[in-house]
């Protein structure tokens with residue numbers, strides 16, 4: 187019989203510890219979690235008073251959470267080191283058990299009476315709260331009517347285990363809070379420094395490289411010059427294009443975007459220049475093109491490096507003469523449009539190979555801004571993470587979501603082949619999928635071998651190795667070229683695992699632009715469309 191009871195109480199103890207560890211890992215709202223932990227303890231030990239004190243910056247131990255206390259009792263729960271039983275536990279860093287508080291001269295009776303309401307004996311068990319050899323506070327319980335011969339080993343053991351768990355959580359919470367405070371202070375300092383200088387709304391970049399980009403944007407935005415934005419996929423070309431528009435005198439005019447890679451040549455022509463009624467089958471009425479819609483504003487031609495030779499000629503004419511005709515029309519239309527273009531292709535190489543017209547290249551390359559890949563400006567990573575976390579907090583009403591310092595280390599070390607877009611997706615995916623409020627390194631899919639890109643830096647070497655760790659995916663080396671312009675082709679060279687995952691991966695890396703992902707996988711846009719349908723992959727719209 188005795189053994190069965192022991193087994194039962196051991197089981198109960200395990201369940202209690204499990205419950206408590208779950209609560210502690212669930213939220214970064216410390217006072218809420220501590221209160222829930224004390225509730226579980228009070229239920230398990232069948233006691234009405236549980237108290238938790240923590241050392242404060244003032245050097246005083248203070249009650250931070252308690253069960254069964256009146257407001258006045260709670261307020262008086264303050265002790266100097268060595269003062270009363272609580273102060274003694276903190277000072278000696280050892281548990282103290284008092285079987286009858288009425289007989290204990292050390293007991294100050296600030297938070298609890300010496301006897302129960304009916305004059306019965308009140309006993310006390312208190313243990314220190316420690317984390318990594320540092321003493322943080324005291325956890326204690328008061329019991330009524332305990333038989334003098336009853337062993338309190340069980341209470342001491344359980345409280346010590348719980349105090350250890352609490353200690354780790356408190357330490358983690360304090361680290362995160364300190365890190366967050368430091369980050370916010372740095373952010374404040376930086377925005378003070380950048381006030382009105384090199385700052386762009388909603389564009390994050392404190393690195394020297396991005397500060398140079400911002401300076402170029404500020405300098406070129408007010409003019410009417412055609413601009414070319416260059417950089418790998420996901421570096422922020424579109425973000426910069428919008429910033430140019432909103433910093434220009436055209437900011438109240440329209441900002442119109444066209445992705446040249448997403449449309450066939452015929453569609454692109456009618457999309458850009460519009461068409462007259464009956465210009466082709468299905469053209470039931472006249473329709474204004476994007477050039478006309480952008481009148482008085484900015485037209486952003488994304489993926490300009492992908493247009494066909496025939497279309498290059500048509501675009502060149504518009505840029506030279508600043509007028510065009512709608513498809514099927516003969517009337518010349520003049521528009522006042524500022525053109526901003528973008529590409530992640532090496533246009534010089536394309537010109538040398540005869541794939542891109544040199545005269546068009548010179549027309550669009552009037553002012554050129556290069557946006558560096560994220561791995562070359564790692565200082566921006568913590569700020570970008572905080573920016574996307576803040577967005578997540580607001581959109582999902584989860585104000586407490588934060589990232590642990592270890593998790594931030596993983597973010598800092600990733601190769602980020604998909605640049606800021608990949609980082610944004612990673613933060614959002616991890617914050618959405620994890621339970622609780624603290625993102626730690628184990629939550630990342632790369633740490634669970636589910637991510638397709640993970641970095642190993644060769645010691646002392648110039649090259650970074652991108653490991654695609656899903657089984658059957660080849661390891662491939664990415665040259666650390668400063669431009670990395672041909673990344674799309676490298677995607678095709680290292681395709682991942684199953685067909686479906688390969689498709690999703692390519693789409694994610696290419697910002698869900700179907701035509702671009704098709705190129706990355708070396709298939710036609712039509713095959714891509716079919717494959718997406720076949721595997722029931724919903725195309726995300728941004």
Ligand SMILES: Nc1ncnc2c1ncn2[C@@H]1O[C@H](COP(=O)(O)OP(=O)(O)OP(=O)(O)O)[C@@H](O)[C@H]1O
Nearest residue numbers: 388389390418419420421422423424425606607697
């Ligand atoms: N500096 C930045 N600050 C804040 N968000 C950024 C920054 N750079 C990029 N982003 C975000 O990353 C995502 C990708 O950016 P964007 O679409 O501008 O990249 P891109 O260079 O145009 O990529 P692609 O070549 O694939 O079209 C967007 O959601 C954008 O908001």
Ligand SMILES: [Mg+2]
Nearest residue numbers: 423424488528
């Ligand atoms: Mg883009």
